[in-house]
Amino acid sequence: MLRNFRLSALLGAAAFAVAGTAYSQNEQFIPMNGYWVGPYAAGGSGIFGGFIDYLNMVNARDGGINGVKLTYEKCETEYNNARGVECYERTKKRGPTGASLVHPLSTGITYSLIDKGTTDHVPIVSIGYGRTDASDGRVFPWVFPLITNYWSQNTAKIKFIGMKEGGMDKLKGKKIVNIYHDSAYGKETIPVLDAQAKKYGFEVTHIPVAHPGNEQQAQWLQIRQIKPDWVILRGWGVMNPTALKAAAKIGYPRNHIVGVWWSGAEEDVIPAGDAAKGYIAAAFNVSGNNYPVIKEIEKFVYAKGKGEMEDKSRVGSIYYNRGVVFGIISTEAIRTAQEHYGKGKPMTGDEIRWGLEHLSIDDRKLKQLGATGFMQALKVSCMDHEGGGSVKFLQWDGAKWNTITDWIASDQSIVRPMIEESAAKYAKEKGITPRDCSKEG
Amino acid sequence: MLYREAGQFKTTYAADQQLFPIRQDRIGMAILLAVVFVGVPVAAATPALAGMIDFNYWFSGVLIPFLIFSLAALGLNILTGYAGQLSLGSAAFMAVGAFAAYNFELRVPGMPMLASFILAGVVAALIGIVFGLPSLRIKGFYLAVATLAAQFFVVWALTKFGWLSNYSSSGVITAQKLVVFGYAVDTPVKRYLLVLAIVSVMALAAKNMVRSSIGRAWMAVRDMDVAAEVVGIPMVKTKLLAFAISSFYCGVAGALYAFAYLGTVEPAGFELELSFRILFMIIIGGVGSILGSFLGAGFIVLLPIFMDLSAASIERSFGLALPAGLVSNLTLILFGALIVFFLVVEPLGLARLWQIAKEKLRLWPFPH
Incomplete structure (x- = not known):
């Protein structure tokens, strides 16, 4: 020894x-x-x-x-x-x-x-x-x-759903379910979805899935009761294929499920097999x-x-x-x-x-x-450390991801005020004086 | 020869009852404390040495987490090692400590940092008592399952109730600046000294506690609770006290984890996996041993880092380009194998190895 x-x-x-x-x-x-x-x-x-x-x-x-x-x-x-x-x-x-x-x-x-x-x-x-x-x-x-960022991405997602429905005004009265990984990452988009629900008049239900997410029967039964027009999947890792399989089991159409980019890789859909066909995910790269x-x-x-x-x-x-x-x-x-x-x-x-x-x-x-x-x-600029803000939407055909839209810009009129408010709160909590961007070279 | 207590006569009860009855132990402990409190910071301040070794990395990447996990393992060791109550909720109590200290700092103006650490420990202790209640009726593995409830409940509550994280949209909290007695603890060496001081005081307190009547009552309950009750040890008080003190230690460790180490924590960081890691620390270090908590934390926290460093340098010095995942997977496999090896060779933990070494030293150089 x-x-x-x-x-x-x-x-x-x-x-x-x-x-x-x-x-x-x-x-x-x-x-x-x-x-x-x-x-x-x-x-x-x-x-x-x-x-x-x-x-x-x-x-x-x-x-x-x-x-x-x-x-x-x-x-x-x-x-x-x-x-x-x-x-x-x-x-x-x-x-x-x-x-x-x-x-x-x-x-x-x-x-x-x-x-x-x-x-x-x-x-x-x-x-x-x-x-x-x-x-x-x-x-x-x-x-x-x-x-x-996640909030921008989320507004682009709602825009995409609006496009599919035939206009943002058509979102009124629609039901959207946000099924999310119950963690800091998963919870991040709840406020921005609520803000958009108010703006466009759709109804949003947030359903958490406990980590790691390989058990989702109860959640999808709830979704079956709600009968939403669209489901937003905010998953990570094993939660994604599980969700797609559960959706197939209750017969929810996969082409009405829109995932975030951490739910939209080959590794997220291949394990779900045929259940993943038609599933749509946002992406900032193809x-x-x-x-x-x-x-x-x-x-x-x-x-x-x-x-x-x-x-x-x-x-x-x-x-x-x-x-x-x-x-x-x-x-x-x-x-x-x-x-x-x-x-x-x-x-x-x-x-x-x-x-x-x-x-x-x-x-x-x-x-x-x-x-x-x-x-x-x-x-990128001193004010805006995000720089882009657009996403494309991809659809899985059972063998590969196909790009189905061009770059869809996010709605910064919703996101930016929320970001500034949240950042100001952080600055106050930490005692940071925000920089004056007009003085930055 | 060197380690022999012959000739050290105890003439008073106080001398006989002291924490380290053997002179060599006292000297050894004094040297150790001098090295960690004075030697290491002085070395870090010496330019010649600081050029050779990256002390800031050692403080904030290695020593601080080691000390904090030692404290958490110490907390669990009080409960599991001394009082015999198996718990899988250590990470939850750490989370309570972290979030409680954050909220005290946030909501009570002018709250001294150390006071919020203590209060964070107290809050964790109260939660610990609540989740310790099942221990009055159930034991062993069943109790472990009951403490699992604490693990899941706390993490759930911290994400569910926005107030606890000051309505941060993601449940993440950012620790306030660390100021102790009006003195900003902002460099790695200062943070190291603060953590070291807190951990030393609490470890000494624990060492004392386990020799006191409370500690002996815990051990009696651990060894046979029916017999303990028959000889008049109050079961409710003893068990709940073990839960309270254990959770207090974990709570303070959690507060330090947030304030002195990570700076920003999320509830998901205090998952079941962390509880398991702390449990493994005491199993490997030695169940029912103060020293074992430190050795176990060292094994679990430092060994993977050390293996990762060695793997990288071996790869570099031999000019190997190994497939990306291979090194990571190999170190993980090797780590697992080492755990099995140590448990087979010494099921009582690393602390037992030290004890054997001490016994051998006593006879050396004339083993009979």
Whole structure:
């Protein structure tokens, strides 16, 4: 036993000795704090696979960003807050300039990192999850819930339902059920749905499903009694296929169920089999590998026998492509920062924060990146840390996700006042004085 | 040779009853406390060392969670290890502590931070008493199931009643700034010292408590409750007190978890899985041992981090590019295997290993 201890102690000493190895000065370090085990491993491994592959593609094709090589290090968070914080603390000082930015890929970990990132000057980027009211950049200078937050997404969903019904005025008197994962993530859209119900005159019922959500008979019996016109599915992990199967059992039409993007990957529908056919989900990225950016990854990474995905068929899946979107946004923020602070230098956290805040990806840029139609155009500002706000809707045909709409913009006239109100409350609670955006350079 | 109490004569009852009756233990404890309270912060402040080791990472990523989980494990050990009442609600009591401290700070103007930590512990203790009531009628696994109710009820109540999280739309709370006696605890080293001080005081209190009449009553109940009742130990008081004090410890640990460690917590973070982790800590560390709580917390909290670090550096030094999921899965498998290994080799926990080592040291170098 003692010898075992000694051996492990030795190994540990070696580990820390090696952990401090020298790095080249012309590198930009990006931590990959994700999860490759546990119930959400499908999401974590897919997204970080796409993210890492994109960085490697940029390194192989362009030699990095203006000659600055992108480096990364994986850290397993197990989707657990405590481990996520540990990973953050471990990697925040790596590389010549420290962690460029952090993608926590968990709403819980994002919440835990908001204070820490603000103190340590590490931008916290949460694309499609995290704290919604952080879209108000005046109160949250270091937090970037980019592309679309949950509230925006939800208004786009109601717009989509309105479109299907033949106009927003037709929503009056309709019944919508919001079946949600009973957690911080799941509860997040309740206020915005209530606000819209009041505005458009539809009736909304919120039905919680206890974690992990593999038992939903009671909830769907309730739905059968309500006979809603539409069901909004706000699930995560195993809850999604279970909901679709339960819906099939009571005979609720799947093409009247609209899911959030965390309910809309291949991994969410394939386990449900035929029960998932016709199901609709919102998305801020599409699936498929028919985009130039994915082709480039295949050419520069996979063709050389490298690449993160063991199962190559996952390249081009929803999660994988989302990871590529993460990669595009991270590298473009670094590029924007370099254009301002000096090309060919590694950027510090402060400089990248500036880059994120001035990030602008227009249609021309998207074309250049090979991502036209793959993701939406984006313009971030000091006021608006969301930048995009549109979603597409995808429908599952039993074999793949088909895009059925163009980008549908969210209704910021509902969302923005709620965000500002919530952010102001947070600022008051924490004693933060919001920045004056007219004075920001 | 070094660890032998020969020649240490006790001339008063007080000397005989002290916390560490053997001089070497006293010296060892004093050295340990000096190292953790003075040595570590001084080392962190030394520029030469600070350049080599990232102390901020060690404080906020490793030591603070280790200390907080030790405290939670200590709380559960009082209940399960000393009083023999199996509980699966530790995470719930931590949640109560975290949310109670937040609400005291939020709603009572000028509330001192330490006072809200204590009150958070008291609130957790009250909830603990309520959920301890079934222990008067049921035991063992049945009681464990009853404490599960606490686990689910608390998490449900915290998400259900918006008042508890100040109507945050998602049920998430953000801890207020940590200020103790008008002194801002804002750097990792200060937070470490605060947590360390609280944990040390409470661990000493626990060590004292388990030797007192209360502790002995707990152990009597644990070993045979019928016999304990026959010799006149009040069952209701003893059991409920165990629940109250255990929950108090968990509550304070929860408040520290929110205020000194994560900063922002959500009810879903205090799930059953966390309760299980705390239970595993005391099973591996040693049921019915103060030291065991610390060893177990060290094993469960630090080992995965340590294995993750080693795996990454092994991968780097050999230039291996292993498939993404493989390393994570391997460390998880290895961790599980180590747990099984330790339980097979030493079912009484790591604390028992230390005890054996002490007995061997006493004879060394002349084992007979």
